[in-house]
Amino acid sequence: MFRRLAGSIAANPIVYDLIQKSVGADVVNTRTARALALDRGWLVDVGAGTGLSPSLQPVGSRYLAIDVDARKLERLRAKQPAVSAVFGDGAAIPVGDASADALLVKAVLHHLDDGQLDSFVAEAARVLKPGASLVLSEPLWARGHWLGRLLWAGDRGSYPRSEAQLRGALEPRFQIRRWETFAILHRYLLAVAVPATQG
Numbered sequence: 001m002f003r004r005l006a007g008s009i010a011a012n013p014i015v016y017d018l019i020q021k022s023v024g025a026d027v028v029n030t031r032t033a034r035a036l037a038l039d040r041g042w043l044v045d046v047g048a049g050t051g052l053s054p055s056l057q058p059v060g061s062r063y064l065a066i067d068v069d070a071r072k073l074e075r076l077r078a079k080q081p082a083v084s085a086v087f088g089d090g091a092a093i094p095v096g097d098a099s100a101d102a103l104l105v106k107a108v109l110h111h112l113d114d115g116q117l118d119s120f121v122a123e124a125a126r127v128l129k130p131g132a133s134l135v136l137s138e139p140l141w142a143r144g145h146w147l148g149r150l151l152w153a154g155d156r157g158s159y160p161r162s163e164a165q166l167r168g169a170l171e172p173r174f175q176i177r178r179w180e181t182f183a184i185l186h187r188y189l190l191a192v193a194v195p196a197t198q199g
Helices: 003-010 013-024 025-038 071-079 112-126 146-154 163-170
Strands: 040-045 062-066 085-087 102-104 127-140 174-184 186-196
Touching: 025 102, 025 186, 062 071, 071 085, 085 174, 102 112, 102 146, 112 127, 112 163, 112 174, 127 163, 127 174, 163 174, 163 186
Parallel strands: 040 062, 040 102, 062 085, 102 127
Antiparallel strands: 127 186, 174 186
């Protein structure tokens, strides 16, 4: 019941933004933006929610926001009218093969069941140009981290995963270039990976 109530409150895009800020989203966003290291090209943000702050978008890049929540996309468009935002999800990313210079996925994977996660990983490999980066920022399930467990109790994501589970999901299709964990209120993973070469 608590999770359902918390989820319905957090579904409001304005409340969602306030919650994200209060649990350390600014720190996560800054670390994630540094990992992007994109000075031009096309950044596709899957599960964009209410959008990446304009100050964190790589200078000179084009930005496409994709989300399954129409209300959050409406808030994104109100905050940043010039941003391209489309309804869609990670299991069928609405962009062409080998077209993205970077793919950003922030706090999304815990909303995907195992089948959807597999579909996302395949789609991410499909849409990235050769050598282009998947930048992943995700809260981690950490049994001994009590504050994180409390936050998970109110999160709408039903599939929190450990660091090992996420690495295992990515490695069949991606080569890991950067892998680090850090803590704010949650424990987080920040990873950068490129599609594995076909051979």
